[in-house]
Amino acid sequence: MTIKIQYVQMATSEAMSEYVTKKLIRLGKKFEWIIKADVNFKHENFPKTKGKICNIELSLPGPRIFATSNEKNYELAVKETIKDLTVQLKKRKEVFKTH
Numbered sequence: 669m670t671i672k673i674q675y676v677q678m679a680t681s682e683a684m685s686e687y688v689t690k691k692l693i694r695l696g697k698k699f700e701w702i703i704k705a706d707v708n709f710k711h712e713n714f715p716k717t718k719g720k721i722c723n724i725e726l727s728l729p730g731p732r733i734f735a736t737s738n739e740k741n742y743e744l745a746v747k748e749t750i751k752d753l754t755v756q757l758k759k760r761k762e763v764f765k766t767h
Contacts, residue, residue: 669696669705676710681742684709688722688746695750699757701764703727709742722749726757733757 671692673685692705704727712719722745723736735752739745 669693669702671705671707673707674709676708678709678711681709684742684746687743691746691750692724695754695757698754699728699761701728702757703729709745712738720745722746724749724753726753728760730760730763733760 669692671689673688675681688707692707696702696705706725706727708721708723710721710723712721718738718740720740720742721736721738722742723734726733733753733756735749735756737745737748737752739748
């Protein structure tokens, strides 16, 4: 699996890159058929939102899977996004089993 990490209008964080890479590698071991992961980190200053946004798009056989979360810090955002992706991947795995 190849992992591409982008920081949109914010400074690059080596620690955050390592954290998300570690989480995605663990996910890749569980679901071997993941081809590529595109990760985007954004910071928004809207008063009604928490502001730390993580978007992850996974390329795999069939349609791509996408999840996003908006949390108070980036670690929580990554954790929630990967949790959402895991649910979607489990559903996709069930479809693979039936064929």
